[in-house]
Amino acid sequence: MAIKPLTQPSSASSAAISLSKIAVSNTHGEDSPYFAGWKAYDENPYDESSNPSGVIQMGLAENQVSFDLLEKYLEKNSSDPTSSGRVSSFRENALFQDYHGLLSFRKAMASFMEQIRGGRAKFDPERIVITAGATAANELLTFILADPGDALLVPTPYYPGFDRDLRWRTGVHIVPIHCDSSNAFEITPSALDSAYSDAESRGLRVRGVLITNPSNPLGATVKRAVLEHVLDFGALKNIHLVSDEIYSGSAFSDREFVSIAEVLEARGGRGSERCHIVYSLSKDLGLPGFRVGTIYSYNDAVVTTARRMSSFTLISSQTQQLLATMLSDEEFTAGYIETNRERLRRRYRMIVDELGRAGIECLKGNAGLFCWMNLSPFLKDETVEEELALWECILREVKLNISPGVSCHCAEPGWFRVCFANMSEQTLQVALARIHDFVERRRGNQ
C-alpha cells in the first residue's frame, strides 16, 4: 500500500496527533534537487538494451569499477558451508553484540587504513569505533562534539547529506567556509577566519571544523599545507577537527593523498586529542549496502563515548566477520587498492578528456568517484536560478542526472558534480556523447 508523505495528516480522527519538531522539519534534506533527479532516474532508468533513451544516473557516487576483484576473492575464499568450522561459528557470531566490535575486524580495518596511506600513518585497533555507515559516524561525532545550537564549520561545496547527518537530530548548525574557483576551491586562512567570525556574529559557538579529504564533490585531495593550517586553527580556537576520509582509497595515486593522521604523526601527536577521522567501506570497496563505518579518534573520552553511542548503530556481526577475513588478507587488499586507483584514474581521464573536447572544463581532480564540472559559460546569468534551469534541462532533455552545485552549497553558480564510477564504460561513453551533442546544440543556438 502507498504510504502518504508528511505533507498531509492521514488521521481520520478529529484531533490530529502532533509529532516532534524534528519529525516535521525538513532538515532531512530530501526536498532538495539533489534527490529530485533521482526520482526522474527511478521513473525512467537507462538500460543499454531495454531502455537506451532512459535517464543515466550520474548523481550517485558509487564505486562499481572494481567489483570483479571482490568477486574473484570470494570465489577463491568461500568455504564449504557444511564444514563444521564454518557453521559452528554462526552461533558465536550471531550472539556477538559487543559494541567494541570484533577485534579481528578492527585489526583488519586498521591495517587497511594503513595500507591506503602507504604505511605513512599507524592506526590502533583500540581506537576504532564501529558504526553502521559514515552517515551514522558523522551524526554520532556531532552529538559528541557539539551541543544543540552550536556550529560546525564546513568548507563549501560539501556533500549534501551533511545537512541531514550533522544537523537534523542534533540541532547543530553548519556554518559554511566559502571556497571558490579563484584558487581551485581550496580552504584559505581568511575563509576560515571569516566563517568563524560569521558564526560568532550569529551568536553560535563553534565546536569544530569538518573537512572531507579527498573532497566530495570536488574530487580533489586537500593539500598538506591546508591541513596544517586547519590543525593550527583548531588549536588556536580550541575546537575539534573531523576529517571525513571516506574517499581515501579512491585517490588516483597513493602519493597525492595526505591524511590528517600523517600530519599528526609528523607533529608527534601534538593536538591530536582534538582530531577524529571518519571512514567507511561504501566508496573505496563499493559496499554501501553493508553499512560499514568507523570513527577513529585520538581522544580517549571520545572513543569511550562514541563506543557507547554506537549501540544505536552497530555493524552486523556477520558483516564484520566477512570483512575481517577479507581485509586481513594483505595481499588481496594491496592488489585491490592499487588496481582500484588505476581504474578510477582511467575513468576520470576518460570523462575529463571527452568533456574537454566538448569545450567543458573540469576542476583538476585527483580522487573520488566524480568530477567537478564547470558549466558556468553556459549560463545566461551566473545565478542559482539559471543553474537550476540548466540542471533541469540536462535532466529532461539530455536525460542525465547530475548534481547541481547549489545542492552542495557552492557559492558560485554553474558547477556540477558528475559521477563516473557507477556505470560501465559503455554507458559512460553514451553519457559523454549526449553531453557532446547537447553542447553542440547550445553552441548552434547561440
Add this chain to the structure above:
Amino acid sequence: MLGSQEYILSKIASNDGHGENSAFFDGWKAYDADPYHPTKNPNGVIQMGLAENQLSFDLVEEWVRNNPMASICTPEGASQFKDIAIFQDYHGLPEFRNAVARFMEKVRGDRVRFDPDRIVMSGGATGAQETLTFCLADPGEALLVPTPYYPANDRDLTWRTGVELVPVICDSSNGFKMTRDGLEAAYKAALDSNTTVKGLLLNNPSNPLGTVLDREALSMALSFTNDKNIHLICDEIYSATVFDEPGFVSIAEILAESPDANPDLVHIVYSLSKDLGFPGFRVGILYSYNDAVVCCARKMSSFGLVSTQTQRMLASMLADEEFVGKFLAESAARLGARRAAMCQGLAQMGVGSLKGSAGLYCWMDLRRLLKAATFEAEMELWRVIVNDVRINVSPGASFHCAEPGWFRVCFANMDEETMRVALSRISKLVVQSKSGEARKQCRRRSKLEISLSFRRLEEIMMSPHSPMTSPLVRTMT
C-alpha cells in the same frame, strides 16, 4: 590534560545518560573477571544477567547448512554479492520486509496482517526505540513507562533525545499489573510538574516480569492513550518467547478489533535479537500505523540500516515457512521447559517467582531474604549473591522496581547443567540466610547509594566496558 579534553565535549557526551556509571556494573565486572566454566573454572561467576536465547541454535544452524544460497559468501550465493552489496535503499530489500512481516504474522498465529510497507529498519530495537522517540517527542517532553522496566530504556529513550521517562508504578499487590488508576496518577504527576506527556511505552511480553498483557490491559492502554491523545508504543521484542497460557496478544490484534481507536497513535517495536537469538545481526524493526511516522522513521533509518548481507540471509530464512513453524514451536517448548525447571528448582527451596508465560528469565522473589524491606538491603543481598554465591543476577532497583527484594534471573543463555549448578548455589544461600549466616558474609562496599530519581536516570544495569575476551562480553539486559 584530561580536564581540557573533557570540557570540549558536548553535554550529552559528558553526562551519565549512557548509564554505565551504575553500581550494578560490579556484577558484570565480577563475571568478566572470573567467568564460570564447568571444568576450567567451576567456582567462577555464573552469568544470569544476560537475556539471550541460546536454546535453539541447532535448528538455525541446520537451516544455514541446508541453505547455502542464503549467504552471499558461499559459492551458491556469490552471484548475488554485487547486487546485495550496492543496495543501500533505506526501504530495505523488498523480500526482507515481506519476510519480516510474514514472520511477525506467524508469531501472532496469523491473527493479524502486517503491511511490509510499514516496516522500517533500525540498529536493533535499541535504534528503533530511540528513532521512535525522536519522531514523537521533543526534548523535555515525556513518555510514561510502567515499572519495573528494561534498564536501557533510560539510555535508548532519553540520552540523545532529551526526552524524559515518567514511571507508572506497579507492584506485587496485583502481580505488577498496570492499572488505569496507575496510568492516570502518573499522567497527572507529569502534568503537575508541567511536563507534557507524548506517549505510553509498553513492553509486552514484559522484561523483567516474564508476563504478558491480557486483552483487557491492552484495550485499557489503547483507550487511555486515545483519551489523552498520546502515542502508544508497544515493544514486542519477546513476542515469540511465549511458551504457555496465557498466550501472546499483540496490540495489532486489539487495534484491528477497535474501529474507533486512532491508528495514528500506535507503533510497534520489534527485533530478532530475542526471539531468534541474533543480537549480533542488529535487526531492529519499527512498525507504525501512522504514515507520517513511517516516512520520518524511514529517513532516520539511514542512521541505522540493517546490513544487506543480513537482510538477504534473513529474507531467505524467514520466508521458509516450514522452518519458521518448526522453530517457533520448538523454541517455545524449550523455553517453557527450561523455565519450569528453573522455577521448580527455586520453589523447592522456598523461593517464589512471579508466575509468567514468556521471556528468557524469571522474576525471583527474595524479599524474605532481605534484612529489611529497603533498597539498601536489596543491594547488600545482591552483593552477597554476586560475590559470595557467585551468580550475576539483576536486582530490581536496576529496573526501577518500586519494591525491594525482586531479582531477574536469566536462564536461556546457558546449558542445563550450568543452571543446575546455579540452583544449588542459590539453595545454599537460602539455607544460610535462614540460619543467619548471610549476615556475617556480607561485605561492605564503600557506596551503597541508590538514587530513586525516576526523572533523571542515575543507574542502570549495563554492560561492561571491558577488554576481556569473554565471548558474551557486552549485552544489554
